[in-house]
Amino acid sequence: MAALHSTFIAAAYGFAGIVLCALVVWIVLDYRAQRKMLAELEARRAEKK
């Protein structure tokens, strides 16, 4: 019974960990992408000036 319960506990914590880690990774990657695009656009503007 205890081993069976451990499987359910591991599944629940594993799923929560995957979803929350995916959320963190998505936000970090989005930040890098936006920062890169912003830097490129501002560099292009500075060149024109």
Add this chain to the structure above:
Amino acid sequence: MPKTRGMKIGDLANPNRFLRIARVAIPLCAAASAVLLAYGFYRGFHTPAERDQGTVFRIMFVHVPSAWLALGIYSLMATAALGTLVWRHPLADVAQKAAAPIGAAFALVCLVTGAIWGRPTWGTYWEWDGRLTSMLVLFLIYLGIIALWRAFEEPLQAAKAVAILTLVGFINVPIVKYSVDWWSTLHQRASVFRLDGPTMHPAYLSPLLVCALGFSFLFAALLMAAMRNELMRRRVRTLTLFAAREAH
């Protein structure tokens, strides 16, 4: 009269000031979250087994805070929707857009961990009862809000439509909360937020509250980071439109 140097909540309305505060607050909230979750899970996994459920009740330390946050984040989004429609706060729609995927993630975690917990305790992963169904509806509303944000190209136009949908959807929040009192459900009644006080044993209640605080700090860090991304996305959009106009 001398000016007060203390910061007011209204000062956060300035996006540049928000970005300066977020730069310091994001790592602080993330660190607080890591410490509190580590301590909360440690305490939670060192409590004695529950009389009826054995050790499987430990799913509670992730399931219950996720449920509270899914409801709390939606309430925050409804407040932000009022901020967009009534007070026209410049960060209200940014906060609302940033919070939606985070709320959806917590609602999903709540639904799936609840289903996993349900199998050994109720003998089923799913039952179409009041609490489970209304929580699923909350998750679907979150998805609808995310889809509506993506349906518009102009963020300010989207903000109004999303604010109205968010306020209409808010009717589901009290339904989720009181579903266990209004209908006969498999799900147990509230055992923490009750008018007559918590009925949960302190040995289980204190690690649960520590975990809930830890997840709340995680939410705060993620929300500020996602709001910062959204402000940058809008700046990118403005600069791209500006460059296109200059090219013609």
